[in-house]
Amino acid sequence: MNVAEKLVPVVCPWCSVGCRFYAVSVNGYIRRIEFDYDHPTVNRGKLCPKGVASYQFINSSKRLKKPLKRVGEKGEGKFEEISWDEAYRIIAEKIKEIKETYGPEAIAFLGSEKITLEENYLVHKLSKAIGTNHLDFPGRYCQYSNSPARMAVFGSAPATNPFEDVAKAELIVIWGHNPAETAPVFFGQYIEKALDNGAEMVVIDPRATRGHKYASMHLKPYPGTDLAIALALLNVVISEELYDREFVQERTTGFEELKEAVKDYTPEWAEKISGVPAEDIRKVARLIATKRTALLVNEGMNQHVNGFEMAVALANLIAITGNIGKEGVWSGVFPGAQCGFCAAMSGIAPNKLPTGKLVTDEAARAELERLWGFKIPDWVGFDLTTMIREAGNKIRMMYIVAGNIAKSAPNSGWVREQLKKLDFLVVQDIFLTETAKYADIVLPAAAWFEKTGTAISAERRVQRTYKAAEAPGEAKPDWLIIVELAKELGLGEYFKYEHPDEILREINSVIPVFKGATPEYLAEHPEGCFFPCTEPGEGTKVLFKKGFKTADGKAHLQPVKWREPPEMPDEEYPLWLTNFREVGHWHTGTMTFESPSLEKRWPEEYVMINPKDAEKYGIRSGDLVKVETRRGSILVRAEVTEHVREGVIAMPWHWNVNFLTLDVIHEKTKMAELKAVAARVRKVEE
Amino acid sequence: MSKKIFLDYKRCIGCKACEVACEMTHGEARIRVFEFPDLFTVPFNCRHCEKAPCLNVCPTGALFRDEDGAVAFDPLKCIGCLMCAVACPFGVPKLDEENKIMDKCDLCADRRAEGKLPACVSACPTEALKFGDVNEILWNREGRVVANLKESAEKGEGEKAYIVL
Secondary structure (H helix, E strand, C coil), rough: CCCCEEEEEEECCCCCCCCCEEEEEEEEEEEEEEECCCCCCCCCCCHHHHCCCHHHHCCCCCCCCCCEECCCCCCCCEECCHHHHHHHHHHHHHHHHHHHHHCCHHHECCCCCCCHHHHHHHHHHHHHHHHHCCEECHHCCCCHHCCCCCCCCHHHCCCCCCCCCCCCCCCEEEECCCHHHHHHHCCCCHHHHHCCCCCEEECCCCEEHHHHHHCCEEEEECCCCCHHHHHHHHHHHHHCCCCHHHHHHHHHHHHHHHHHHHCCCCHHHHHHHHHCCCHHHHHHHHHHHHHCCCEEEEEHHHHCCHHHHHHHHHHHHHHHHCCCCCCEEEECCCCCCHHHHHHHCCCCCCCEECCCECCHHHHHHHHHHHHCCCCCCCCCCHHHHHHHHHCCCCEEEEECCCCCHHHCCCCCCHHHHHHCCEEEEEEEEEECCCCCHHEEEEEEEHHHHHHCCECCCCCEEEEEEECCCCCCCCCCCCCHHHHHHHHCCCHHHHCCCHHHHHHHHHHHHHHHHCCCCCHHHHHHCCCCCCCCCCCCCCCCCCCCCCCCCCCCEEEEEECCCCCCCCCCCCCCCEEEEEECCCCCCCCCCCHHHHCCHHHHEEEEEEECHHHHHHHHHHCCCCCCEEEECCEEEEEEEEEEEEEEEEEEECCCCHHHHHCCEEEEEECCCCCCCCCCEEEEEEECCC | CCCEEEEECCCCCCHHHHHHHHHHHCCCCCCCEEEECCCCCEECCCCCCCHHHHHHCCCCCCCCECCCEEEECCCCCCCCHHHHHHCCCCCCCCCCCCEEEEEEECCCCHHCCCCCCHHHHHCCCCCCEEEEEHHHHHHHHHHHHHHHHHHHHHCCCCCCCCCCC
């Protein structure tokens, strides 16, 4: 028997910092991990608890091992095992039937931020080959405020600088972000290094986050009202003439309109709305305008209906203070999953082609049709929330790859009812998730360490991860499932792939920003390259040094108006409910709940209540309380703590909080309200 | 001089990567992160005391000091008498209920033998855990203080200079 240990270089499957380590693999099983200090890795060998425990879930006995066909009611979770051939046959027949009855526009696809670049690319290609543009991914609820806003202002959304520039910043602004828990390695290796170098830190959050003890200022707005603070910052920077004159003059347009738009948004006005002292807002504005700033924002800003306006305001602020296009500054999107960019950059969106161009762009479509060899639909499809809304109506079938929308989408009680209305649902995943329980056919997929592929981190670093373990039972990598299904559908000629390398080579020729990220280059350079990497080589580390990606190369400053959150506390529901992430869990917990070391330390959900509110409602730490909004209620334990401001309650989101959130969406970005809804809380007698 | 794990609680963010890394290596976490209401968190493991009471009271010699100075442990010699647990002022040795023998931090003897750092130190994302000789660690810290003072003096901020540890 061969028991030789193999060291397989892998990229961590959780957040988007892009940590690398070795999986020590013995005969197709991961025995342990080894820290990787040898290469110029982003994590310098360090790992967070999720990273250290990252292979536990793949050995869970609950892994899907064979394709399943539903025998019980939708949502009940009763299935029988079938063969792959039968599963492909049923799916292909159903797709043909629905296409004939309703047309291809009745079919919707979801890609995922949890699968590789190659796999997302294939999901995209398959959806277009079937003839539908109803294509999205759960990242819709992630960066879809910040990303379109930065597209509008700078012409490009991703992070402007590598992480090492964060360590060189003079001011770290952490706004609606909790990197000490969501990205501990990034916090320890870059933010703490900046603090060592004498940087100042400002936190803007209704909660005291883990990193808060390093901050010199902590602004605590009510959830969803920080747009007022952003507007007031713009107002102060402009009225006190603190902006970077030269930069504004040479590299931006629309300054006068912006000046006009924010002239009434004084810090005093913002104080009334957000509850943050005007003087603090002034101080922060002066700091941002005078120091090299790393502005770290995340879901606290993104997951609001007014998040788009907020993100535009911040992009304006970055531009007018000149905190862009140079060393020692940082701003950009920070995906919550290891492969957010894998979905976004392969064009997983209702209006995009993988090349990054719009589906409505005839020339771009013709070019892609030439490359791919089949006709591409020209209409703009539905976003995720609209898909759910149209389930059973315009959308008859959904094909979900590695997404758990029955738990991650807002107002999940409603989402589950909508999923029942579909004629046919296919879910491809590694566990029988809440969403998979509503599926007609469930396909067992290989997990992250069981396949080779490309991952892209938050700093635009493109890295290769390699197969370290065998998938259990008959589970297969997502790319292979798509290829085989395509063959069953008679589309085999467009999906002739035997290995992910072949898919990546096609991506090199189709997606311009990845032209230089060839399988050969990435194999030789484990540290990867920064996209856009148009030639094999390091790629582009700092963006916008000279021009922006807009048509005229200038940053387009946009006037921004105050917009209220769609639901505000009232007499009936007097509190703001917001949510947050825990260091030991990831997204809907599909994988981390199957990891004993993590589950043991972060066992259950709870609600954080300020002592003043707790006294008002007669609640003590450990009490069982009912948290209620207009959508539903859940029972949780209370934790009375100073770490959440008065008037606000906060819950970790990995469990059930989305039964309480709101499916109202922004008209342009389609972002829902996931972080600021009106709620009430009362003690439940035991 | 023996090497130990030193704890810089100011850098700790309470992520418990050390606990999980230890658990993944030894099956049970031998380091623990204590959390306080004001967001302070302190990771705490066996101190491998220079005058180790556990080692002194062990009747069978199951506890011994290894070449790096760690208070290590031979499971075959342990009779589960719990004397070490009684003697330790920090409550570090724990009974392995299944085998009825004691279990404690040995500074990852296996890893050290391969020239690697203890697992908790390897993982710690903020470098709140440092492995080294006491003088080496203190000199580094002192070096930073001196550098800070020097920098302030060069900037002409003599009166503003204060010690930042």
